Amino acid sequence: xxxxxxxxxxxxxxxxxxxxxxxxxxxxxxxxxxxxxxxxxxxxxxxxxxxxxxxxxxxxxxxxxxxxxxxxxxxxxxxxxxxxxxxxxxxxxxxxxxxxxxxxxxxxxxxxxxxxxxxxxxxxxxxxxxxxxx
Numbered sequence: 166x167x168x169x170x171x172x173x174x175x176x177x178x179x180x181x182x183x184x185x186x187x188x189x190x191x192x193x194x195x196x197x198x199x200x201x202x203x204x205x206x207x208x209x210x211x212x213x214x215x216x217x218x219x220x221x222x223x224x225x226x227x228x229x230x231x232x233x234x235x236x237x238x239x240x241x242x243x244x245x246x247x248x249x250x251x252x253x254x255x256x257x258x259x260x261x262x263x264x265x266x267x268x269x270x271x272x273x274x275x276x277x278x279x280x281x282x283x284x285x286x287x288x289x290x291x292x293x294x295x296x297x298x299x
Contacts, residue, residue: 195264202260206253213249217242233297240295244288251284 190198224238255277262273 187265190263192264195260198260198263198288199257202256203253208250210246210253213245217245220245236295236297240292243250243295244292247288247291248285251281251288254284255281 184269189195220238221235221242224235230231258277259274262270265273
């Protein structure tokens with residue numbers, strides 16, 4: 166092989182290695198990642214619901230039946246649940262994005278981030294509307 170042929174062969178090999186590294190995840194890996202994210206989201210959601218329920222019980226016990234304070238704790242608990250659900254949905258969406266090519270993956274993740282921000286903003290608005298002290 167002369168120098169030009171070796172250079173051409175090396176360039177082709179390097180290009181193939183670069184392209185192989187930029188590819189999307191395999192469907193099996195994406196499915197596994199999505200399943201992991203869904204399970205994690207379900208655990209986070211359950212933990213948020215449990216914590217919210219505990220706060221509600223404690224609010225009822227310690228606030229001596231003050232309706233305003235109980236309503237405020239309810240608004241906080243609902244916010245916690247909404248944000249946990251939004252974060253769980255975001256984790257799943259991000260994992261699903263991994264099945265896309267580089268450009269589509271970036272766009273997909275940006276949409277997931279926008280959806281998370283919108284869900285959090287909605288949760289904030291709902292909390293403020295339901296908080297009697299706000």
